[in-house]
Amino acid sequence: MQPHLKRAFTLLAIAIIGFIAVRALIVPDSFGQNGWYRGDSVFELRNFPVKHAEPVSCGEEDCHKTIYSIWSSAGHKTVNCETCHGPSQEHVNNVRIMPPPANDSRDFCGLCHFKRAARPSGFPQIDPETHGENLKCAYCHNPHKPWFV
Amino acid sequence: MESLIWGYIYPNEAEIQWSILIVLYPYITGLVAGAFIASSLYHVFGKKEIKPVARFALLTALSFLLVATLPLVTHLGHPERGIEIMFTPHLTSAMSGFGYIYSFYLIVVVLEIWLSFREDIVKMALNSRGWKELLYSGLALFSYDISEKALHDDEKFAKKLAIIGIPSAAFLHGYVGFIFGGIKANPWWSTPLMPLIFLMSAIVSGIALLILLYLASMKLRKHAIDHKCLHSLAHYLWIFLILDVTLELLEVISMKYESLEEIEIINRLLSDKIATTFYGVQLGLGIFVPFVLLLLVGIMKNRETLKMIMISISSVLVVIGVFAMRWNVVIGGQEISKSLSGTLTYVPVFFSQEGVLPAIIILVIPFIILFVITRILPPWKDMEEKV
Amino acid sequence: MNLSRREFAKIGCRIVIGATAGTAMIESIATNGIAAENSPKGDYNWKEHYWGYLIDTRKCIGCGRCANACKLENNVPFDEPVYRTWVERYRIVNKGREENVTIDSPNGGINGFTDDIPAEQIKKAFYVPKICNHCENPPCVQVCPVGATYSTEDGVVLVDYNYCIGCRYCIQGCPYGARYFNTEKGTADKCTWCYHRITKGLQPACVEACPVGARVFGDLKDPESPVNKILDKERINVLKPDLGTKPKVYYVGLDREVR
Numbered sequence: 001m002q003p004h005l006k007r008a009f010t011l012l013a014i015a016i017i018g019f020i021a022v023r024a025l026i027v028p029d030s031f032g033q034n035g036w037y038r039g040d041s042v043f044e045l046r047n048f049p050v051k052h053a054e055p056v057s058c059g060e061e062d063c064h065k066t067i068y069s070i071w072s073s074a075g076h077k078t079v080n081c082e083t084c085h086g087p088s089q090e091h092v093n094n095v096r097i098m099p100p101p102a103n104d105s106r107d108f109c110g111l112c113h114f115k116r117a118a119r120p121s122g123f124p125q126i127d128p129e130t131h132g133e134n135l136k137c138a139y140c141h142n143p144h145k146p147w148f149v
Numbered sequence: 150m151e152s153l154i155w156g157y158i159y160p161n162e163a164e165i166q167w168s169i170l171i172v173l174y175p176y177i178t179g180l181v182a183g184a185f186i187a188s189s190l191y192h193v194f195g196k197k198e199i200k201p202v203a204r205f206a207l208l209t210a211l212s213f214l215l216v217a218t219l220p221l222v223t224h225l226g227h228p229e230r231g232i233e234i235m236f237t238p239h240l241t242s243a244m245s246g247f248g249y250i251y252s253f254y255l256i257v258v259v260l261e262i263w264l265s266f267r268e269d270i271v272k273m274a275l276n277s278r279g280w281k282e283l284l285y286s287g288l289a290l291f292s293y294d295i296s297e298k299a300l301h302d303d304e305k306f307a308k309k310l311a312i313i314g315i316p317s318a319a320f321l322h323g324y325v326g327f328i329f330g331g332i333k334a335n336p337w338w339s340t341p342l343m344p345l346i347f348l349m350s351a352i353v354s355g356i357a358l359l360i361l362l363y364l365a366s367m368k369l370r371k372h373a374i375d376h377k378c379l380h381s382l383a384h385y386l387w388i389f390l391i392l393d394v395t396l397e398l399l400e401v402i403s404m405k406y407e408s409l410e411e412i413e414i415i416n417r418l419l420s421d422k423i424a425t426t427f428y429g430v431q432l433g434l435g436i437f438v439p440f441v442l443l444l445l446v447g448i449m450k451n452r453e454t455l456k457m458i459m460i461s462i463s464s465v466l467v468v469i470g471v472f473a474m475r476w477n478v479v480i481g482g483q484e485i486s487k488s489l490s491g492t493l494t495y496v497p498v499f500f501s502q503e504g505v506l507p508a509i510i511i512l513v514i515p516f517i518i519l520f521v522i523t524r525i526l527p528p529w530k531d532m533e534e535k536v
Numbered sequence: 537m538n539l540s541r542r543e544f545a546k547i548g549c550r551i552v553i554g555a556t557a558g559t560a561m562i563e564s565i566a567t568n569g570i571a572a573e574n575s576p577k578g579d580y581n582w583k584e585h586y587w588g589y590l591i592d593t594r595k596c597i598g599c600g601r602c603a604n605a606c607k608l609e610n611n612v613p614f615d616e617p618v619y620r621t622w623v624e625r626y627r628i629v630n631k632g633r634e635e636n637v638t639i640d641s642p643n644g645g646i647n648g649f650t651d652d653i654p655a656e657q658i659k660k661a662f663y664v665p666k667i668c669n670h671c672e673n674p675p676c677v678q679v680c681p682v683g684a685t686y687s688t689e690d691g692v693v694l695v696d697y698n699y700c701i702g703c704r705y706c707i708q709g710c711p712y713g714a715r716y717f718n719t720e721k722g723t724a725d726k727c728t729w730c731y732h733r734i735t736k737g738l739q740p741a742c743v744e745a746c747p748v749g750a751r752v753f754g755d756l757k758d759p760e761s762p763v764n765k766i767l768d769k770e771r772i773n774v775l776k777p778d779l780g781t782k783p784k785v786y787y788v789g790l791d792r793e794v795r
Contacts, residue, residue, distance in 0.1 A: 004292035023236045036239050037686035041696035048732035051609045052741050079747040083601050087608050111599040111648040118625050118661035119597045157639035159713025163617040166704040226702015226722030233682040244681035244705050333779055334711035487713050488795050
């Protein structure tokens with residue numbers, strides 16, 4: 001091989017070896033341990049903070065036992081505490097941190113109960129124009145233990 | 150904003166993800182591949198009439214190749230992580246090959262240029278002083294053998310390299326087509342014809358650009374134009390235009406003929422969203438008009454000036470038409486919702502990371518690079534001897 | 537000259553092979569060390585689970601509490617049009633012999649839906665909650681060029697926010713529109729089935745928030761799991777089955793208009 005080509009290929013070889021070396025230094029250690037990805041990322045995602053505690057956290061201690069037992073035996077038992085009261089894991093961890101008050105507007109209840117064509121017909125729905133004289137729903141209905149008037 | 154949306158699009162589709170920069174990327178790599186293949190018409194297939202532009206075509210390919218990564222990297226959410234594509238390429242992804250294919254091709258082009266300019270480089274190194282001597286000696290890798298035998302061996306090696314170069318140029322660009330063609334989620338992209346369409350339009354745009362740059366440089370240098378070379382390029386442009394339009398029409402016709410689930414939204418895309426850029430610019434101005442003009446050029450006798458004007462007009466139209474083709478693929482594909490029941494509209498922004506301004510800047514850079522390179526490595530030696 | 541070329545090639549090969557093997561060895565030693573240290577902590581073993589999700593569209597009332605809870609739980613910006621889960625509404629209106637389908641999902645359903653087509657014109661109407669399908673054959677993972685998105689052993693498709701380069705190829709590759717670009721992180725983002733919750737024995741936030749039990753989450757490896765109970769007795773469909781993505785979000789009561 002001619003000397004100038006030798007030199008060119010030596011340069012190329014140096015570049016390739018340099019690349020391999022840099023690659024070895026930079027690719028994260030956990031890459032490829034479980035598959036073609038950074039193994040550590042699974043743990044990072046698992047450690048993401050939880051924001052919604054489950055209803056048991058509200059009732060299992062003595063904190064909200066009474067309201068929990070009323071709620072858990074009534075018609076709204078499928079509506080979890082945090083669906084109305086907001087994410088409460090912080091409050092569970094530290095009772096001094098209060099979640100914002102529950103939304104008790106007609107529109108909020110209406111998200112489920114205003115008459116809508118696409119809802120399953122058996123689901124309890126009201127016409128907001130004619131029902132309840134624009135009063136707040138909780139005026140007549142206990143949200144923790146709803147009943148039909 | 151709402152009025153830009155028709156029907157139902159998935160809520161996450163409100164933003165167009167691949168903007169004008171991603172239109173630019175296949176456009177630029179297409180020009181690279183086209184210019185390289187044009188140069189190999191001489192280097193590999195021995196088409197002597199192309200010789201005047203063969204070296205210039207290589208330099209054009211390099212100038213555009215050097216900026217090919219720019220639109221991609223600029224568009225990334227994390228440009229600093231872009232190198233991961235070379236460190237941990239996920240081989241099931243059509244995109245993962247980019248780093249290696251690009252690097253391999255860059256090496257081939259640089260070697261090819263180096264070998265075909267080596268004689269000039271060595272002569273310049275020996276005949277100049279000061280920083281110029283240092284520059285050219287460095288480029289010669291401080292090895293000054295330009296004996297007849299050495300040059301002959303170089304030429305043989307360069308030919309082998311060009312033979313590798315053609316498939317890698319085809320691969321570099323065909324695979325860009327596969328990046329789109331392999332996306333089953335998008336009915337406008339998903340077709341096995343896509344790599345071929347991209348390749349043909351690449352060759353077409355590359356030859357057209359080469360013609361324009363050749364004419365422009367001859368004008369600038371006040372040199373006579375080699376009409377034989379020009380007509381030969383125009384001839385190849387015409388042939389590849391036919392292949393290109395056949396494939397592009399085949400794609401649309403088979404989509405319409407098969408009329409699968411997505412036909413309604415495809416029809417809406419073609420008749421409403423991209424009607425002008427598809428039928429008007431891509432097919433009409435970009436293919437039909439140049440096709441007719443080049444046909445006339447082929448038939449006409451003498452009248453060189455008129456022919457030259459017609460070839461230049463065709464080339465300008467082809468370069469614009471191929472840009473419209475990239476636009477119709479990249480933007481058009483994103484203007485239909487994957488819910489197949491709605492469309493949205495891309496509104497380009499001027500000043501932003503992914504706006505029109507960076508796109509223009511990126512498109513201007515290769516011309517500056519080309520200007521500089523032709524100063525360092527004048528590709529016209531052969532011609533000056535002739536003139 | 538021939539000899540020297542061959543020699544050169546030999547030396548070159550040796551150098552390249554040597555360097556590759558060397559770095560590979562160093563790497564494997566390093567990763568093995570880390571692997572032992574990082575082997576699944578706590579009582580969660582991902583080899584024991586394979587998660588699945590079921591949506592009963594017949595039960596959905598379109599309240600949008602799922603989409604709301606999801607944004608709260610996962611810090612998804614409320615002021616951007618990005619959703620890890622959303623609720624679609626389909627309304628089919630008869631116009632002579634032709635059917636006219638209106639689909640919408642205003643703000644992903646978070647603010648609920650209002651009736652803007654008179655009820656008497658509507659032949660059929662229903663809600664369909666959507667979420668990442670965590671496909672068994674995920675096109676998003678296939679197209680990721682760097683390995684920044686992946687399927688876990690327990691059947692969840694995740695995004696590595698510290699590795700994603702933000703090329704958005706996965707967003708293009710997803711046939712369901714489940715992925716979005718997180719402008720704050722500069723990466724792709726999507727539903728994780730609340731991986732931080734399910735690995736602690738909790739339910740995903742959307743399942744937790746659903747007041748009517750339209751969303752069910754469970755372990756496909758556990759024959760007693762709520763998902764398997766329904767899968768065993770109901771007729772099931774998935775979205776866009778012809779694309780071969782093998783979704784793990786199963787639908788009950790899916791209409792032909794839903795895509």
